[in-house]
Amino acid sequence: MSTLTRQTLTHLDWLEAEAIHIMREVAGQCANPVLLFSGGKDSICMLRLAEKAFRPGRFPFPLMHIDTGHNYREVTDFRDKRAAELGERLIVRSVEDSMARGTVVLKTPDESRNKHQSVTLLEAIEEFGFDACIGGARRDEEKARAKERIMSFRDEFGQWDPKNQRPELWNLYNARAHKGENIRAFPISNWTELDVWQYIEREQLELPSIYFAHVRPVVRKNGLLQPVTDVTPAKPGDVVEDVQVRFRTVGDITCTAPVESAADTVAKILLETATTTITERGATRMDDQTSEASMEQRKKEGYF
Amino acid sequence: MSAPETLPGITTGPDDHGLLRFLTCGSVDDGKSTLIGRLLFDTKTILADTLNAIERTSAKRGTSAVDLSLLTDGLQAEREQGITIDVAYRYFSTGTRKYIIADAPGHEQYTRNMVTAASTANLAIILVDSRKGMLTQTRRHSYLASLVGIPHLVVAVNKMDLVDYDQAVFERIRADYLAFADKLGIGDVRFIPLSALNGDMIVDRGDRLGWYEGPTLLQVLETVPAAHTEQAENFRFPVQFVCRPQDSANPELHDYRGFQGRVESGEIAVGDAVTVLPSGRTSTVKDVQLGGASIGRAIHEQSVTLLLADEIDISRGDMIVKSVEQPQQAKQIDATVCWLSETPLSPARTYLVRHTTREVKAKVAKIDYRLDVNTLEHEPATTLAMNDIAHVTLKLAQPVFADPYADNRATGAFIVIDESTNNTVGAGMIR
Ligand SMILES: Nc1nc2c(ncn2[C@@H]2O[C@H](COP(=O)(O)OP(=O)(O)O)[C@@H](O)[C@H]2O)c(=O)[nH]1
Numbered sequence: 001m002s003t004l005t006r007q008t009l010t011h012l013d014w015l016e017a018e019a020i021h022i023m024r025e026v027a028g029q030c031a032n033p034v035l036l037f038s039g040g041k042d043s044i045c046m047l048r049l050a051e052k053a054f055r056p057g058r059f060p061f062p063l064m065h066i067d068t069g070h071n072y073r074e075v076t077d078f079r080d081k082r083a084a085e086l087g088e089r090l091i092v093r094s095v096e097d098s099m100a101r102g103t104v105v106l107k108t109p110d111e112s113r114n115k116h117q118s119v120t121l122l123e124a125i126e127e128f129g130f131d132a133c134i135g136g137a138r139r140d141e142e143k144a145r146a147k148e149r150i151m152s153f154r155d156e157f158g159q160w161d162p163k164n165q166r167p168e169l170w171n172l173y174n175a176r177a178h179k180g181e182n183i184r185a186f187p188i189s190n191w192t193e194l195d196v197w198q199y200i201e202r203e204q205l206e207l208p209s210i211y212f213a214h215v216r217p218v219v220r221k222n223g224l225l226q227p228v229t230d231v232t233p234a235k236p237g238d239v240v241e242d243v244q245v246r247f248r249t250v251g252d253i254t255c256t257a258p259v260e261s262a263a264d265t266v267a268k269i270l271l272e273t274a275t276t277t278i279t280e281r282g283a284t285r286m287d288d289q290t291s292e293a294s295m296e297q298r299k300k301e302g303y304f
Numbered sequence: 305m306s307a308p309e310t311l312p313g314i315t316t317g318p319d320d321h322g323l324l325r326f327l328t329c330g331s332v333d334d335g336k337s338t339l340i341g342r343l344l345f346d347t348k349t350i351l352a353d354t355l356n357a358i359e360r361t362s363a364k365r366g367t368s369a370v371d372l373s374l375l376t377d378g379l380q381a382e383r384e385q386g387i388t389i390d391v392a393y394r395y396f397s398t399g400t401r402k403y404i405i406a407d408a409p410g411h412e413q414y415t416r417n418m419v420t421a422a423s424t425a426n427l428a429i430i431l432v433d434s435r436k437g438m439l440t441q442t443r444r445h446s447y448l449a450s451l452v453g454i455p456h457l458v459v460a461v462n463k464m465d466l467v468d469y470d471q472a473v474f475e476r477i478r479a480d481y482l483a484f485a486d487k488l489g490i491g492d493v494r495f496i497p498l499s500a501l502n503g504d505m506i507v508d509r510g511d512r513l514g515w516y517e518g519p520t521l522l523q524v525l526e527t528v529p530a531a532h533t534e535q536a537e538n539f540r541f542p543v544q545f546v547c548r549p550q551d552s553a554n555p556e557l558h559d560y561r562g563f564q565g566r567v568e569s570g571e572i573a574v575g576d577a578v579t580v581l582p583s584g585r586t587s588t589v590k591d592v593q594l595g596g597a598s599i600g601r602a603i604h605e606q607s608v609t610l611l612l613a614d615e616i617d618i619s620r621g622d623m624i625v626k627s628v629e630q631p632q633q634a635k636q637i638d639a640t641v642c643w644l645s646e647t648p649l650s651p652a653r654t655y656l657v658r659h660t661t662r663e664v665k666a667k668v669a670k671i672d673y674r675l676d677v678n679t680l681e682h683e684p685a686t687t688l689a690m691n692d693i694a695h696v697t698l699k700l701a702q703p704v705f706a707d708p709y710a711d712n713r714a715t716g717a718f719i720v721i722d723e724s725t726n727n728t729v730g731a732g733m734i735r
Contacts, residue, residue, distance in 0.1 A: 007603055008530045010320040011402040020607035021566045024544040028620045028661065052595035053564070053607070056557055057547040139393050146392040162390070166728040167416065167644050169423040171566075172658055172719045176726040190404055192395050 012198055019046075019187035020053040021171060022150055026132050026185045027053075027060040029175040033132035033185075037063040037090070039071075039079030040250045041207060042136035042188065045196055047086065048203050049187060061134065062089040066120050068113040069096040070231050070253045078208040093124040114252040122158045125182055132175060132183040140192045151175045152184040160184075193248070197273050201266045213246045213264040224257040319400055322530035327406040327421040329449070330431030331441040335462045339431065339500040340394065340405060343522070346507035347396050391421045401526055415448065415677060415691035419642045419731055422452040423717070426532055427525070429458045434467045434497070438480045444677045446481075450490045451640065451693070451733070453713055456528050457485075457493045460521065465499040469512045496521055532713060537604065538629040539570030540707075540715050542660035543622045547609060562593065562609035563618055568660065568714035570626070572610070573601035577627040580618055581705045586627055587614040621662040623705045631715055633703040636669065638735045640709075641696045643688040645722065645729035650687065655729070657700065659718040665701040666720070672697065688730075695735070709733035 009017060026033050035050060037043045050059050063083055067076065083090035095113045098104040103123065104116045125133065139145045149165050151173045166174050175183045188196070200207065217228040219238045225245060226232065231253045234240050245258035246269070263269045330336040394405045406421035408414065422428065428449040432442055449457055459481055467473045474497045485493050496505055497516050504510030507522045519527070547562035572578075576589045591611040592602050602608040610624060618624075625631060643649055649668065657666040672695040674685035688694055709716030720730030 008322045009603070009605055011323040011397075012320075014323045014605060017566060017605055017607040021544070024564055024607070025661075028545045054545075054547060055596035056551075056560060057549045057562070060545070140395050146394060147390045165390070167420045167731070169420055169719055169728075169731045170713065170717045171424070172660075172717065174658065174719065174721055174726070174728045176721065178726065190393070190395070192397070194397065195402070 012195065012202060015188070015191055015195055016049065016052065016199070018171075018190065019049045022173065022185060022187040023050060023053045023134065025151075025173045026134055026175060026183075029173070030132040030177075030183065032128070032130050033061040033134060034064045034091070034128065034130045035059065035061050035134040036065070036136070037079065037083070038065050038251070039075040039082070039208060040136075041196055041200060041211060042138065044082070044205050044207060045188065045191075045199050045203075046134070046136045047082065048199075048205055051086070059086075059088050062091055064091040064093065064124060064133075066117045066124065067092050067094045067096075068117060068252045069094055070113055072208070072210055072250060072253060074208045074210045075250050078206075082206075091124070091128070093120050093127075095120045098123060110254075112252060112254040114255045117252075118158065125158070130182070131177055132185055134185045134187065136188055137186050138191050138193075138196075139189050148186065148189065150186055150189050152186065153177065154182040154184060156180045158182060194270075194273050197266065197270045201270055207266075208250060210247050210250060210258075211269070213244050213262050215242050215244050216258065217241070218243050218245065218258070225260065226257060227253065229253055321401045321526070323402045323404065324427065324525060324528065324530050325404045325406065325425045326427040326429060326525065327408060327418070327425040327454075328429045328431065329408060329418055329421075329445040330462075331433075331439060334431040334433045335500040336407070336431055339429070339460065339462065339498075339506065340407060342500050342503055342506050343405075344394065344396050346503060347398055347522070391417050398522070398526060401530070403525065415444075415642065415693065416644045418445065418448050419452055420644075422449055422454055423731070425452075425454055426530065427456040427458065427528055428454045429460050429521070431460050431462050432477055432481075434461050434463050434473050434477065437477050438484070440678050442481070443484060446485065446490065447488060447677055447680065450488050453532075453709060453733075455492060455532065457490055458521065458524055459493060459495045461495065461497045462500050464497045464504065464513065465502055469497070469499075469504075471497075471515045474516075494518070494524060496524070531604070537569035537712060538631070538707070539572050539576075539626045540568045540631065540660075540705075540712065541565050541572065541610065541624040542568060542662070542714075543618055543620055543624065544661050546619060559615075560611075561615070561618075562611055563624060564607075564609045565624075565661070566607045567602050567604055569604055569712055570629075571601060571603045572626070578612070578624050579627045579630060580616055581623045581625060581631075582633065582703060583616070583618075583622070585614075585616045587612040587616055589613075623660065623662075625705070631705045631707050634706050634734075635700050635703045637698050637700065637704070637706065637732075638672075639696055639698060639718070639732040640735060641688070641694055641720070641730050641732045643690055643692045643694075643730050645727060646690050647722070647729065648687045648689045649730065654723075656721040656723050657698065657704070657718050657732070658721060659704040659706065660715060662702075662704055663721075664704060666698045668696055669699045670697040671695075696732070698732075706734050708735060710735075 065079055095104055095116050098120045104119050139148060149168050153165060154160055177183050217240050218225040219228060219234055219240055228234050228240055243260055244262055246261045246263060247258045249256060263272050328336050328340060392407045396403050406425055408417040408421035430445050461474050461477050478495045497513055498505040505513055505520050509520055543563050543565050545564040547564055549557040549560050551557040572589060574589050574592060578589060579586050589610060590613045591598050592600055593609040651668045655666050657664050671685050673682040674692055674694040677693055685694055707715040716734045718732045719728050722729045
């Protein structure tokens with residue numbers, strides 16, 4: 001360091017410090033928060049950030065996953081294992097239970113359950129009286145997220161009104177909410193996909209195996225690789241191929257597609273991420289392709 | 305896929321020049337969106353599918369060439385109205401630095417949006433249309449940037465292609481601006497002629513501005529100091545959360561009391577003498593930790609846990625400072641306030657002021673005057689409407705531990721909250 005320039009944090013250290021600060025603000029301002037943990041890479045980073053924020057104490061919030069019942073076993077197994085290793089409480093609430101209660105009604109049996117997670121999430125918020133949900137969404141993921149606040153306000157119906165959000169100045173976050181209202185807090189808002197992978201590499205974070213290259217039967221559709229599974233069987237006329245793939249994001253089986261890749265280590269994934277030509281959602285989300293505004297619509301209905 | 309020589313966007317180790325937050329401001333149609341699109345495009349941050357979506361949208365709206373400005377408008381409601389309504393954040397990264405752009409739109413809610421965007425920025429790009437020169441808006445943006453304490457300004461003289469890349473036009477705008485900036489007392493101002501549309505002098509120099517010998521816009525962004533100030537600042541540590549594991553099975557943790565927060569300014573190391581506010585109790589730093597592991601010291605902007613040698617009762621809202629450099633304890637503050645809410649300020653009401661991690665009740669004692677942000681003239685006022693900026697005196701129910709905003713952005717700033725709606729209705733800077 002030269003004597004002229006003040007010492008500053010590297011970009012990853014800065015992002016880490018900001019995320020820790022946000023998590024502690026939620027813990028300090030909210031009475032009953034919860035951290036949403038899916039077993040995916042963003043929420044795995046969130047757990048490491050929570051460790052850095054609160055250890056040697058326990059997390060001042062439980063973990064929760066809204067399970068569509070259509071998640072990859074590798075991911076849900078990892079989710080359970082990681083929560084147990086950390087000794088933190090994991091709550092799982094299932095879209096299938098909402099279906100049984102009749103609060104989620106699918107239009108057709110094979111309709112994706114992804115967007116219905118909103119209903120189950122709102123039910124869980126009410127069941128436990130959570131006043132804040134800490135999530136791993138990033139502003140670079142999607143256009144409708146670029147204007148999202150770090151502390152995003154949701155009304156009694158869980159709705160996000162883009163025109164009724166609180167201005168956020170400096171690092172003074174306002175997480176106040178009346179009873180029944182809810183704050184969604186996004187500590188890694190300012191991270192990009194590349195930052196996430198760099199953090200995974202630096203912190204040597206373990207990931208579910210399907211993030212790394214493996215051979216899997218797929219069908220090519222609309223420029224995406226659609227995995228062939230029990231939930232998404234091949235249809236008559238489909239050409240099933242065995243392709244070496246990895247997942248860039250892991251979510252509901254019916255709407256998350258892998259990409260062709262031979263990257264079997266974090267270092268190789270980093271290299272691919274830095275040189276890739278397609279955004280994470282574009283390459284992997286079957287649900288976002290339909291409409292430019294689909295994420296915005298889902299968020300208005302209470303999505304994460 | 306073959307590996308390129310340098311990896312775009314991968315920054316680690318000593319080559320990592322940290323993170324720079326900047327904002328762009330300009331009047332409608334000065335080319336702000338095109339400029340941002342150009343920066344993202346030329347640093348190869350725009351990926352193929354996004355570009356396809358833009359091409360589709362351009363075609364749908366009947367524009368033939370790819371309109372880079374479409375990259376930066378977000379929400380459906382905005383697209384329908386063809387305007388932007390809120391601050392949007394965008395990201396790009398070069399080999400050495402990560403950037404966060406705050407993009408604030410330019411219509412009537414502008415003051416509020418710009419103050420919001422500027423509050424976290426260390427550099428502002430002020431766009432000027434070379435054909436129009438300095439406008440009232442240019443003055444307003446510059447004033448707001450200086451008010452919020454942005455240390456570096458870049459005046460980007462855009463659309464040089466429309467004035468034949470004429471040096472005389474650029475020099476005239478520079479002279480006009482400098483005459484005005486002198487009055488404002490803005491320190492670091494630079495001028496760059498450019499064409500956002502053609503990409504001249506943004507990332508690439510182009511070959512039509514040969515007379516200009518200064519750096520490109522990206523070169524300025526890459527080399528400007530990332531820290532908000534180069535001056536040594538006093539140590540300020542507002543306590544966010546207290547960690548008391550009280551683990552009876554583990555005797556070491558039984559008495560553990562960790563004070564968690566972010567070093568808002570200055571630095572701290574094991575052995576430093578500290579004072580806790582408001583109690584005034586003193587102690588020394590026993591350990592500085594991150595995630596339960598000792599790290600010995602911490603610098604500006606780091607989130608850490610402090611352990612003290614003595615057992616002192618400390619809770620959220622308290623502040624740990626070095627004993628030799630204490631802030632003021634103030635129950636009355638003079639501040640410049642920007643009103644953010646559609647509901648006007650009511651001097652009869654009690655509001656909540658959040659200053660660092662502290663929340664106190666507050667009432668307006670006096671509105672000294674309102675500022676006309678275009679002429680900088682003072683006008684009398686009895687209330688404040690959205691986008692108003694005023695000098696205000698506030699009375700607080702409990703003291704805050706404050707420094708003047710000009711000396712310390714973190715302990716000089718506060719927000720005003722309306723308890724009935726919980727909305728953030730004002731932003732203040734202590735004088
Ligand atoms: N000729 C020329 N046109 C430009 C330049 N920059 C932007 N424009 C055009 O000016 C118009 C307004 O630009 P836009 O980026 O949307 O402005 P904004 O309202 O400030 O975001 C668009 O038609 C752009 O194509 C430039 O450098 N040269």
